[in-house]
Amino acid sequence: MTRIQKAILSFLSVLACFMAVLGVWLWQGKWQQPLGPALQIPTVAPFIMPATWTPDPDTIRTLQAASTLSEFEGPLSQASPLPTITPNVGLCGAPPVMNILAIGADTRGDNYTYGLADVVRLVRVDFVNPKVTVLEFPRDLWVEIPDISDNLNGQDHEKLNQAYLYGNPGFGYTDDPAQGPGLLARTLTLNFGTQIDHYAAVNMRTFEKIVNAVGGIDVNLPETVDGRTADDPNKRLLFLAGTHHLNGTQSLTLARIRIAGVFARAENQNRVLCALRDKLTSPAVVTQIPDLIRAFQGAIQ
Incomplete structure (x- = not known):
């Protein structure tokens, strides 16, 4: 390899390293930045089902006494080890499931100061078994809405689509940084136990x-x-x-x-x-x- 070839190879190596560092910087500093304020939703606890059967202590003691080693003619077989559960990882390193709140606002202008949520859809993206499912929430559902009672003389129930209206800057009934989408997301979680990760609202x-x-x-x-x-x-x-x-x-x-x-x-x-x-x-x-x-x-x- 000549001296010129070595110099060219060294230059290309330095250039490749620089491009790799630049790519990581762009990915972490630009493309990974959220497009809007994050949702302020607590982790939803799973529904706890009541017990349907309570064992009789006397029956358990009888079964234990009948299962002593002396009653077995041969050696006990070794229990099979439990299988190792590998957590699911989504495609391209994504989470297994992502839930997105999609909102269609009836705002006629180019802003999001006011407007009702005329379209409310919960989009579930499955990154393990590539699939997208969509659940519709009727806008006229009568629901409990957080944060609004102080502004409505103690009233805390309204139509679902009004949660989006009350959260946006025109009314500002909440301190949620995600404004209308944030209050609507928390309303769905409060009333239906939904777990929402992201949101997007589009006006007309x-x-x-x-x-x-x-x-x-x-x-x-x-x-x-x-x-x-x-x-x-x-x-x-x-x-x-x-x-x-x-x-x-x-x-x-x-x-x-x-x-x-x-x-x-x-x-x-x-x-x-x-x-x-x-x-x-x-x-x-x-x-x-x-x-x-x-x-x-x-x-x-």
Whole structure:
């Protein structure tokens, strides 16, 4: 190896070490930083089931006396060792399970000062057996909400979607640093024993922009959804049965129609969310997800 080759090899080695250190610094200092305040939720204790059977002490003593070594003709067999339980580790070093509170706010502006939680979904991400499941919480559930009684003359029960409203800066009924999402997460934990790790809230304008950024979504409706009323007969509220390619405004309109009731609206919301999921995981868009995250990072709570 010539002197020039040795010099080049030394330079490349130093450069490789520098890039490795830089990568670790970026990972720990930038990419591992949370995007918002952490949730202030205590660890949820598991539900304790009552005992269903209490053994009789006299029966136990009788069984012990009948099981003495003298009654066995041969030697006792050696008990098999207990299997070693290996804790589950998620893919890429992730935790086994991550629970995310996803919120769709009815805020019409570009901020999160006010707004009700029109969409409340608990997303469970399984990193051991790769799978995502979503649980819907109806927004009109009557629940106990922490921290609000001092501001409502002792009243501590309201609709679930109002927990998000009371926690945001417009009302500020809580000191939770996570504001509306934090109070809504603690409300779910208090009433349903949920364990929530992270959260994300999106207002209506940001939702429209996300759908438009991916080129729209394709929604298949098994039956016609007609949201027209006598006060608003506009045909924009009519979605015939079949497949529709919707932009952001149309997707939001479909997701908000509730003329057939809250459960019908939840079904339409699920169809819109599934269509957005399909678009995000399509080959044409999946490579753009990092850029989309960076573009909308400041617009999501």
